[in-house]
Amino acid sequence: MIIGVPREIKIGETRVSMTPSLCRRAVSLGARVLVEKSAGSSAGFLDAEYRAAGATLTSSAEKVWRSADLVLKVKEPLPAEYSLMQKGQALFTYLHLAAGAGLAKELCQRRILGIAYETVEGGDGSYPLLKPMSHIAGRLSIQIGAYFLQTQYGGSGVLLGGIPGTAPGHVVVVGAGNAGAHAVRMAAGIGARVTVLDLDMRKLENLDQEYRGKVITLMSNPANIEAEVAAADLLIGAVLIPAAKAPIVVTQKMVGQMRPGSTIVDIAIDQGGCIATIRPTSHKEPVYRHHGVIHYAVPNMPALVGRTSTIGLTQATEPYVAMIVQKGVERAIQEHPGLAAGVNTRDGHIINDEVVKAVGFDS
Ligand SMILES: NC(=O)c1ccc[n+]([C@@H]2O[C@H](COP(=O)([O-])OP(=O)(O)OC[C@H]3O[C@@H](n4cnc5c(N)ncnc54)[C@H](O)[C@@H]3O)[C@@H](O)[C@H]2O)c1
The missing domain is CATH 3.40.50.720 (NAD(P)-binding Rossmann-like Domain)
Known part of the structure; x- marks a missing residue:
């Protein structure tokens, strides 16, 4: 061969x-x-x-x-x-x-x-060849988001970890699978306030146990997503229905309620994206603005490392x-x-x- x-x-x-x-x-x-x-x-x-x-x-x-x-x-x-x-x-x-x-x-x-x-497929319902790249994209999503939140890149000027006496940035992660859980890990690690939403209660339970209350876990439904997105400095899209086009979980109206200069990283863009206002970008031109919000949607994020x-x-x-x-x-x-x-x-x-x-x- x-x-x-x-x-x-x-x-x-x-x-x-x-x-x-x-x-x-x-x-x-x-x-x-x-x-x-x-x-x-x-x-x-x-x-x-x-x-x-x-x-x-x-x-x-x-x-x-x-x-x-x-x-x-x-x-x-x-x-x-x-x-x-x-x-x-x-x-x-x-x-x-x-x-x-x-x-x-x-x-x-x-x-x-x-x-x-x-x-x-792995024998246990996992996707072993997607997993390592999802881990990488999840981890990268927080450092990319932190970068574009900086004022000189058009961001709102929020430091995700904050400093004593100021509120930390709010990171909202939709999807608690491989990419989402690693985004949570990075965001929690730098001291951001983190909320993660998923439909799968077992995944939320695991994260709740791991972070012992330091990360807020919420069931993914339109009401919870709307409330969280409106308050997010950094929104991470990390949902997947295997092989399918990604479901739109964040509507145009929700994006419109975000503070100008807030940032979205839609990791799920390779399956079409899960944010209504998203379209694919590239490493050459990684971001664009919509409703004043920075959108990052590079389908090959792991190429950065x-x-x-x-x-x-x-x-x-x-x-x-x-x-x-x-x-x-x-x-x-x-x-x-x-x-x-x-x-x-x-x-x-x-x-x-x-x-x-x-x-x-x-x-
Ligand atoms: N952009 C990139 O460079 C890049 C790199 C790697 C992976 N990805 C993509 O990232 C996405 C996530 O991959 P993964 O390996 O983490 O998948 P995963 O299966 O491990 O996790 C996906 C999670 O989404 C959840 N989910 C499904 N519908 C939902 C909804 N409506 N609301 C909330 N949660 C919902 C599932 O319950 C699951 O926990 C995929 O589209 C994958 O292809 C992109």
């Missing part, structure tokens, strides 16, 4: 889908690995390290795509990459098709076996990559229901029901 590792081309992307260490493992199991030159350089992995790990390097992205049985990526293919995809090829990467109808169509037309990291993110991601993907090399893609999917749950497109069809619902077609 030939595994292709292209250089990521999304704006500001610094991650790479394979470290030299994962490359060594794949080669030892019998794969040939073709890496595009400088694919790992933004994450601090040098071409020489891939060569030493047994990879072949090429300066041609086209060669990587055309030769590979399995293309291993980080982010979804962009329009510039569509024509490089080979009919029947397997693609293992984040796809987020609920927010990407155009890509879903391309994958169907080109009959790509599209395995989405974000819907691969490419080294940590690459190591976190590839540690999670390694067992799946190893299994695919050992068994072949088809047998690996047949024998591992968790990996099978990652298959979003196959033989010209979308086979994930939530994606079909979100994009409105199945082939």
Whole structure:
């Protein structure tokens, strides 16, 4: 099997889908690995390290795509990459098709076996390939929010931790899953006043136990969200319904009630976003203002810390990559229901029901 590792081309992307260490493992199991030159350089992995790990390097992205049985990526293919995809090829990467109808169509037309990291399931109902990036995005959301709250970046001038004699900033986190819980951890750590809302009482109970009253937990419903959002200095969107388009939990009216210069970081933007006024931004232009409120909605936040993110991601993907090399893609999917749950497109069809619902077609 030939595994292709292209250089990521999304704006500001610094991650790479394979470290030299994962490359060594794949080669030892019998794969040939073709890496595009400088694919790992933004994450601090040098071409020489891939060569030493047994990879072949090429300066041609086209060669990587055309030769590979399995293309291993980080982010979804962009329009510039569509024509490089080979009919029947397997693609293992984040796809987020609920927010990407155009890509879903391309994958169907080109009959790509599209395995989405974000819907691969662990045995316990978890999403092991989404989890590490959600942890990173959750943690980053607080430092990003703190940055844009500073006056010279247009923010309201609130220091989240406050100082003795002043009230700390108020951080409201909607969604208490992997991203939300790590946002809570960072916000509580710097001394902000933190409220977290979720529909899942067990998650709220866990956070209540962990923070022993220092973090306020609330059931997510429109009344609670409206009251909290109006008082928020920093609002974090971190909800997920797996594979589906994110539900809008914060309305335009609620955003309009926020104080000017307050900041929203909608981590859920990769699934379409959970704030009514949100649209995707990029690392080049990460924020815009709406109703006087700063909106940040970068779909590849972990690229800000490419080294940590690459190591976190590839540690999670390694067992799946190893299994695919050992068994072949088809047998690996047949024998591992968790990996099978990652298959979003196959033989010209979308086979994930939530994606079909979100994009409105199945082939
Ligand atoms: N922007 C980025 O760079 C980036 C990086 C990583 C993850 N993400 C995204 O972050 C989002 C969250 O991922 P996660 O791993 O934390 O998911 P998760 O499944 O661990 O947590 C999601 C939480 O949302 C809750 N939820 C669902 N509907 C809700 C509602 N109406 N109100 C309140 N809570 C609700 C669920 O109960 C769950 O606890 C996903 O969209 C994921 O793709 C984005």
